[in-house]
Structure formats: C-alpha cells, structure tokens
Amino acid sequence: MNNKIGDQTIIFKNEPKIISHYSVVGEKEGNGNFKNYYHYILKDDLFGEKSFEHAERKMLEFAISNSIKGANLKIADIDLLIGGDLLNQIISASFTARHFDRPFLGVYGACSTMAESLAIGATFVDGKYLKNVVCATGTHFSTAERQYRFPLELGNQRPPTSQWTVTGAGSSVLSLNGCGHKIKMATLGKVTDYGIKDVNNMGAAMAPAAMSTLISHFKDTKTTPDDYDLILTGDLGKLGSEILMDLMEHNGYKFGKNYNDCGQMIYNNNQKTFQGGSGCGCSAAVLNSFVLKKMDEGVFKRVLFAATGALLSTLSSQQGDTIPGICHAVVIEKDDKKEN
C-alpha cells in the first residue's frame, strides 16, 4: 500500500487543507474558557426553534453554512457533507443535510465523530475523488440529557464523575485548493472495551481506546509525544485524562504540558460541570475555534487531534453490557503560509 504506514495509520500525501472552519456554541460554553475563540455564541439555547432537537440541527446547519461561506465557496461547490451526532439515527446530521442538497455520508463514532469525519473526508480529498468536502458534527446538552439520562424537568443530581454534554457544533471544509492547516495523516481506531459499566464515568470507559490509538499512532509513525505541540484527546474529561496519562505512562509514554483534553479545557472551574465537557460538539467546537486559531498564530504547529467516543446506548446499558470506546486521531500541521 502506498499510503499506509504501520498497522493503523494512513498518510495523506497531497495534504488536504482545512480551508475554512466555523464554530457555534451555547450560552454556557460561551461563558467558558474559549469565549473569545468561538465564531458565534447563542443567546438562547433554543436558537429560535420549537424544540432543542431542532435547535441542534439549526446549529449544525449554521456552522456548515458559515464554513462554506468562509471558504468563499457556494453550496454547489461542495462535493460531499460528512457528519453525525449523538441522537438516535443521527437525525441532526441527516435532517440538516436536507438543506444543502449535496451528497451526504452519515457517520457515527459518538464523541469521536469529528475526527472520524475528518479522516474519511481527507481520504476522499487526498485521493482526488472529491474536491471540497465539509466535515461537521454537533450536540446539544438538552437533547443528549433527555435521550440518555433524565427528563430535563427532573433536575436530577449529577454524580461527580459525570461530564456535561456541550451545546455546540463545528464544521471544517477540506480541499486541496486554498490555504489552511494540513491534515497529514489519520490513525483509525479500534473498538476497545475494558469492562467499564458506569454510564456516569465515560472518561474511564474511553481512556483505554485513546491509549490504544495513541500508542498505535506513535508506533506507526515512529514519533513520540514530544513531536507534537499539542496532543488533544476528544472528551475524556479531567478524570479520564488522568487515567489516560497513567495508562500511557505504564506503556512508557510520558505526557507533558503538550497534552490536554477538549472536555477538560472547554469549561472553567466555576461552571459546575464536574469532569468537563463531552459530546460530538465538544471536540468539534474546540478544534474549529481555539485549536485552529492558535495554529494560525503559530502557537501550535503540529497537533495530534484524537477524538474519543463511548459507543454505548441506553439499551446496551439496560441489558448489562459494558461500554466500548473508540478513538480516531488526525495529525494537523500548520500551514506556514497562513498567518494572522
């Protein structure tokens, strides 16, 4: 194979670029650590819609539309939309795709969906199958809460290991034409299950998947953690990140200050989210705001974006199953021509 190295990593020799990106988040996220980096902050989490589910779709549509505009492209220039979300049958992504009248591939990797979309999208672009591909995903606290946990009206107490589903969406436009940071490679993750059953401790369930993909990535590419300015996991949260650091250290990989986690970073300590953020929208919003902006500024030059997902459903947990996790990683390198 020309474009594969090691066991799980593919190389994008033509260097697809993220030629445009857009992030939209809810009010709570807008008061968090990255308030100065988001493109748009909702004043009302219903976004003028009649249900939170419709608001989730509208955020995704808004992010996609604005990322296309930001690339100076028309909708007709887009060859493919790739996306998914947390709602049953990924209705947010599918219903959103109606509005664009362009080909659509629905994907599902729980909170790893942004990285999965980028890996697939980069393949279509790098292989010159398609010119411009949009990768987008999002979540909404209120839709996830009532689908996975309790009715919102119940105001149920949250356990200390829990995370807070991010209200937000992010969209990236990939192309070989134009300026933007480059997607250099992708490490496709394996489903990993260490037997965790606690649905309020997703970080612990996902950390082994992150470890699996990161170790494979370092081995495949013959790199070390020090080769990256930023190693960013999806949304393990504070506890999950600590578990990951322990697991990595046991395997001989010591993470320094260049490691962080989207879930851990997105809210500030006064926002009572316990372990931090989660949801497809978490890593999508953080990547498409703070991370790419800091790459513009030259603060990060080489980023390993490793989004993680917990692949459970309410039914699998009701039937006593454990929680499998997955993690897909993409390497993004600074475009030296792009400076702010």
Added chain:
Amino acid sequence: MNNKIGDQTIIFKNEPKIISHYSVVGEKEGNGNFKNYYHYILKDDLFGEKSFEHAERKMLEFAISNSIKGANLKIADIDLLIGGDLLNQIISASFTARHFDRPFLGVYGACSTMAESLAIGATFVDGKYLKNVVCATGTHFSTAERQYRFPLELGNQRPPTSQWTVTGAGSSVLSLNGCGHKIKMATLGKVTDYGIKDVNNMGAAMAPAAMSTLISHFKDTKTTPDDYDLILTGDLGKLGSEILMDLMEHNGYKFGKNYNDCGQMIYNNNQKTFQGGSGCGCSAAVLNSFVLKKMDEGVFKRVLFAATGALLSTLSSQQGDTIPGICHAVVIEKDDKKEN
C-alpha cells in the same frame, strides 16, 4: 478531480474487488425466495443468545468472520471494518467490532448502509490507503420492531403499506488482490424529503431519494437503465418500487425487467410481509447471496446496487417531522475470471 465524473459519482480506477462475501439470515428469510442462496440460515432467531439485540450482533460477527475466512485471510490482514445498523447508536456494529480488534468506522445510512459502506470502503482500497476492508451490516426483525414500533408481545396489527424488517446480515471483503466482482464506481446520494410523514410507508418516503440518485447516476455516467443487467434498489418494497418506476418514467427513464428491489424480492407472497422486506440486513443479505452468486453464474454482468434508507427516528416523527430519505449506489461488474 481525477476520479470524479459529473456531480455525484466517483470512479474507482483500480477496480476494488469483492474478494469474498457472506450472508446469514433468520428462519423466515430462510423460507423466502433466496433460500438456496444464503450461506447460513438460523434455526432460532435468538441464535443462542439471551436477547435479540445480542443475536443481531452475533449474526454480524458471524457474517464478518466467515467473509474473512472465505477470502483466505486472517483477521490481522484486515485493515478496516466499516459498518452500521439500525439500532440507536449503531450498537450492533460497534459492539461487534470489539471482537475483531481491528480499526473500525461506524456509518449510518439506515437501510442504505451496505451501499454507503461499500462506497467508503472502495475509496480506501482504490486509493491504496488500505489493502483489505470489510463492509458489513445487519438487522433483526425483533430488535427493530421493539425499537421503532411496538413491544413484540403486543402482537400489533400491521398496516398494508408496512414492510418487514429482515433478520439478516451481510459482509463483503474488498481488496485489489484476489478474484471477485469489481466495484467500478459509486454515486453518493443526497438527502431527499418529499414531505411523507407516514412511518408505515417507508417505500414512499425513500422512492424520491432513489430517483434522485439514479437520475444523477445516469446523467453523471452517460448511461441509461438499459446499460445494466440489474438495477436493484435497497428496500423500497412493492409500493415504493412502483412509486419509483412512476417517478422515473415522469423523468424520461423507463425501467424494464432489469429493475427490481431487494425488499420486494426477499420474501415470497405467502409470507404476509405486505410490501416486503426492509432494514440494513435486507439489501446486505440479498447482495451478498443471490446477486453476487448470479454474477458468478454470468446471469448479471453489470449491476447498479442502489440501497435506500429512511433517515427518521421515533423522536423526529413524534415531533411531527417528515421522513428524509437517502440512496447511495455502487456499480458492480462481473469479474470475467470468476466462474462457478
């Protein structure tokens, strides 16, 4: 773009082959029209498991394992599994992927998932990113029925426009090495919504999506329906197929005897399934048994496999939304070296 023609169609110049395939179905399907074509027919729809959901996973695992064996490959030779299913958060595919310890990409296109998987898988293989890719999907009547409709114990009456979710799974191994029928191109579908709200009439909801993709395919490739020995839609069922034929005729495309539909074909008239079969497992099982076998025999030399999906959820219907549809198509050509 080197590998795109027209608006929605990509070309696989290296001709990825389906080097192995496997189908497993339930007892009812085993009494249907293709009983002599399936690789394995369950004697018990629980497949020895404690729940129908676990049986669905086991079928998928069984189909994947046997397709890998059929290709004379080991699990370690597989670079990627691609799959999805109808259950919330595609737990069947994700949980199944745990057992293989190979990279996994989860996709969701409702009953179009087999074609979506083949289109993505063929891209990875054709572009020489990966060597051997397994595409698999499945469904189970009893899991779909209780997730989407009523408890099984209720024995609810079925409306005449309804379809019957197929208990079955199919798996295809794609590679550039080895013998097998060739995936020549894929037409990636748009989400199409004609405003149908009747959840018991999926054929009507999906027919416009099939029309959209088929017309785009014929335009992109400058072919006509007569250029195919078989044009096979996913699972529009009897009524949906009639609607599609009407819609196509209105657009100047007359379908002859070379058109059929997996849902319409899979059961016989005595099986009381009204409009026929549905579910990801329907087109997956029909493709990976009857269709590829008939290609081996030379009965079909050029097949346009256009699987269709209805992208609703119970929640979207409860909120009064219409039912969007999608259809992805792949062209499969007979490998002249392969004869039975």
